[in-house]
Amino acid sequence: MHRIIPAFLVVFGFLQAQQISVSGVVTTVASGEPLIGVNIVVQGSSQGTTTDIEGFYSIDNVASDAVLAFSFIGYETAEVNVEGRSTIDVALGIDVLMASEELIVTGYKTERKVDLTGAVSVVELEPVANATKSSPLEALQGRIPGVYIEQSGRASGEVANLLVRGLNTLGNNSPLFVIDGVPTTSPEVFSSLDINTIGSVQVLKDASAASIYGARAANGVIIVTTKSGEAGRVKVSYTSKTSSSNYNRRPVPMTAEERGAAMWQASLNDGTDPVAHAAIYTYDWNGDYDNPVLNKVNITEWVSGDASSDMRAQKNPGTNWQNETYRTGQMTDNTVTISGGNENSQALLGLGYLKSQAVMRYQDFEKMTLRLNSTHKVSNGLLTVGQNLTIASTSEVPEPTDLGGSNMDRLAQTMQATLPVYTESGDWAGPLGAGYSDRNSPVHMLYIHRNNRDNRRKIFGNLFAEISPIQNLRVKSSFGLDYTNSHDWWVEEAYQTGFLGRATNSLDELNADRINWTFSNTATYDLKFGDSRASVLLGTEAIKERYHYQRGYKENFVLNDDYDYILNMSAGTGLQTVQGTTTGFQLLSYFGKVNYSFANRYLASATLRYDGSSRFGPDNAWGAFPAFTVGWRINNEPFFNVDAVSNLKLRIGYGRVGNQEIGNEARFGLYKPNYSAMGDLRSPEWTAVWLGQGTAYDLNGVNTGTLPSGFSKEQTGNAALKWETTDEVNVGVDFGFNNETIFGSFDYFTRETKDILIKPPSPAAAGEGAERWENGATIENAGFELALGLRGDAGPVSYNVMAIISQAKDKITYLPDAVVKAYAGNVEQT
Secondary structure, three states, rough: OOOHHHHHHHHHHHHHOOOOEEEEEEEOOOOOOEOOOEEEEEEOOOEEEEEEOOOOOEEEEEOEEEEEOOOEOEOOOEEEEEOOOOOOOOEEOOOOOOOOOOOOOOOOEEEEHHOOOEEEEEOHHHHHHHHHHOHHHHHHOOOOEOOOOEEEOOOOEEEEEEEOOOOOOOOOOOOOEOOOOEEEEEEHHHHOOHHHEEEEEEEOOOOHHHHHHHHHOOOEEEEEEEEOOEEEEEEEEEEEEEEEOOOOOOOOOOOOHHHHHHHHHHHHHOOOOOOHHOOOEEEEEEEOOOOOOOEEEOOEEEEHHHHHOEEEOOOOOOHHHHHEEOOOOOEEEEEEEEEEEEEOOOEEEEEEEEEEEEOOOOOOEEEEEEEEEEEEOOOOOOEEEEEEEEEEEEEEOOEEEEOOOOOOOHHHOOOOOOOOOOOOOOEEEEOOOOOOOOOOOOHHHHHOOOOOEEEEEEEEEEEEEEOOOOOOEEEEEEEEEEEEEEEEEEOOOOEEEEEEEEEEEEEEEEEEEEEEEEEEEEEEEEEEEEEEEEEEEEEEEEEEEEEEEEEEEOOOOOOOOHHHHHHHHHOOOOOOEEEEEEEEEEEEEEEEEEEEEEEEOEEEEEEEEEEEEEEOOOOOOOEEEEEEEEEEHHHHOOOOOOOEEEEEEEEEEEEEEOOOOOOOOOOOOOEOOOOOEEEEEEOOOOHHHHOOOEEOOOOOOOOOOOOOEOOEEEEEEOHHHHHHEEEEEEEEEEEOOOOOOEEEEEEEEEEEOOOOOEOOOOOHHOEEEEEEOOOOOEEEEEEEEEEEEEEEEEEEEEEEEEEEEEEEEEEEEEEEEHHHHHOOOOOOOO
C-alpha cells in the first residue's frame, strides 16, 4: 500500500499540469447570434482573449482543470469548468438587472441609470443631432430641465449665458464641461465639436452628483462622450443639412411720418413750439395748444435742409433700418464619418465643415473639424489603449460697435427713418445738423468691419491606457490636452459720414495661446455577492494651465481699405503700442467614490474629493468636498404590485462642491506700468502725461522721446482668500408608466453658497489700487424641476415628446460690511 500511493500522486500531478488549447463560439441565449468583444479570462491568471466578429475565440496553454470566465456588458457572467475539453461553446443570457438599462457616464466611470441617486439629466440626442444649429450648445436649448441657455445671436451659435439651476455665485456661473474624460471650463470647446459626432450628453445638476469633480463643479457638470468605432464592416456615412433663419420678432420701427408726429406731440406735451424740429419736420396744424389738430407732417427734402449734404431725407416712407441691417440667414453643415474595426481595434474618423451667415449682414462664421477616436486591445484584452482627438478651426466676423459704443441691434432699432443709407452720389450717409443723434449707420459699421476676424484653432483630446490585472479591476491613466490659439484682428477705417468720422485708421491685433494639461489616474473595482453589488473608485488628477498673449496696436496706414496691406503692422507710420502677459494655475486632486445596491431596491453612494489650488495661499489651498446619497426603487419591492408602474424611485442627496474661478493673481498685490491714458491701449503715452494719468514721466522736461516709467498699484493682495463652497440638498423621484411609455422626474433642491469670491470697488478715500478680492457674500438658492415625457409608435411613425418646467430663485442673504461700504451711497452719514 505504501508503494501505490506515491505512484498515484505522480499520475495526479501530471494530469493537473496538462496544458491544452480551448476554442469555441459565444452567442446570445435569446437569438443565437454571435457576440463580438466578449472578454474571456482564465480565472486566477492574467491570461485571456476576446471574441471576434463571428463570436469565435481561442486560448492556448490552458490548464485542463481551469475555469473560464465569460463577461460582456449587459449580460450575465458565465463561469465554465474546462474539464479537459478543447471546444467550449457558451450562450450568454441577458443580465436581468441590466436589461434595457442605460449606462450613464457620471464622472470617471459609467453607472446604470436605474442606480443613479443624484440629479442627472440624460439628453435625448436624436433631435439634437438633427438640429440645424452652428453649435451643440445652441441645439441643447430647452431640452434639459433646470438648464438655461441664452443665445447671443452670433453666427457661431455662441451662447451669451449658460446656467444650471440658476445663479449660484456673483462671479463666473459657467458649468464645467468634461469631454471624453478631459475637463474644461470653456464652453467654446464644446461649441467647437461637430454636433454629428457626439455620442452622449449628461448633466450632473446637484452637488451630490457633481462632487466627484469637487473644485470646479459648483455650477454643475456637463459630461460629453463622442462617438467611437464599432467592430464590423467599415461604415461610411455622409450627412448634409441646410437651414435658413429670419429675425421675425423684431420691433416695428416708426416711419418718418410717424416719428415726426411723435415729435410734434412731444413738443405740445412740453408746451413748446413744434418749430423746434424744423430742421427735419414742418407741421400743418391748427396752432391751438388746447385742442391741437395735426393735418400733415412735412419732411424736409434734404437732411437738415442742406442740399450740399447730398443726402435726401424725403424717401417716403423713409429708411427701414432693420430691413437694411438684417437679412435671411443661411447655414450649411456637412459631415463625413468613417468607422469600423475588428474584435481588437475600432476607430472612427469624422470630418465636418459648417458655414453660417447670420441674420445680421456680413456676420459670417466658418467651422472645420476633424475627429479621430480609436481603441485597441492588446495582450488578449489585458490592456486597452486609445485616444480621442478633436482638431477644430473656426473663423467669425465679430459684431462691431459704433463710435458711441452702441451695438448694431440698438442702432437698427433707433436710427431715424429720415436718414438714408447712402448719399445721392452713392457714398455712405450719416447724421448731419440739428435733430440727429451722434450714432453711426449700422449698415456702414457692419460693412467697414466685414473683414475683421476672431480666429480660433483648437486641439482637444486625450491618450489613455486601461489595464485589467484581475477580474473586475480596471486601472486607467489618461493624459488630456486642451489647447486654444486665438488670432484676432480689428481694423478701424478712417471715414467721414455727416458730422461723424474717424481721422486715422488703425490695426489692433491679438495672438494668444492657452494650454491645459490634465493627468488622471483611476482604479475601479466592481464586485457582486449575493443580492449585493458594489463599486469602488479611487483616483488622482493633476491639472496645469498656462495662458500667454501678446497684443499690438498701430495707426496711420496709407491705404485705408486694403486689408492685406493693413494686416502688415509694420506698414503703419503712426502711434504704436504693445502689451502682453503670461499667467497660469495648477490644481491637484485626490478623490474616491463608493456605490452600493442591494436586491436592486436599496441604493447608496458616498463621494469625497480633496482639491488643492494654486489660486489660494498655502494656508487655504486645500478643500474637501463630500457627498452622500440614498435611493429606493419602490417598484421592485415584493409588496408593490402595480403593473402599470414600471419605474418608481425616490432619491435623497447631500453634497458640497467648490469654486476657484477667480484670476490666477487674485491673492497677490499687483503693480504695473501704464504708458497710456486710463490704461487704454489706443491712447498715446504723451496724452497720459498731459492728463496727469499713467506712470510715464517727463523727468527731463524735454516734452519728447521715450518716457521712463514707474508702476501704479492695481490691486491689494489678500493671502486669506479661501474656497467658495456650495452645500446642496436634493430630493427627487423618477417615475415611469406602461413600460416607460410615460416617464419623467421631479426634483426639489435647496442650495447655499458661502464665502463667495468677489472683488468689490473701493472708496476713493482708500487710495489707488485698494480693490482686492474678498470672500464676501452668501447666496441661497431653491427651486424645482419637472420633466414629463411620452414616447411610442403610431404605425410607422415613432414619437418622443418631452415637457419641461423648472424654477429657481436666488437671494443674497449676507454681505459683509466691507463689501457693503465699498459701494457709493451705502455708508451712513453722521
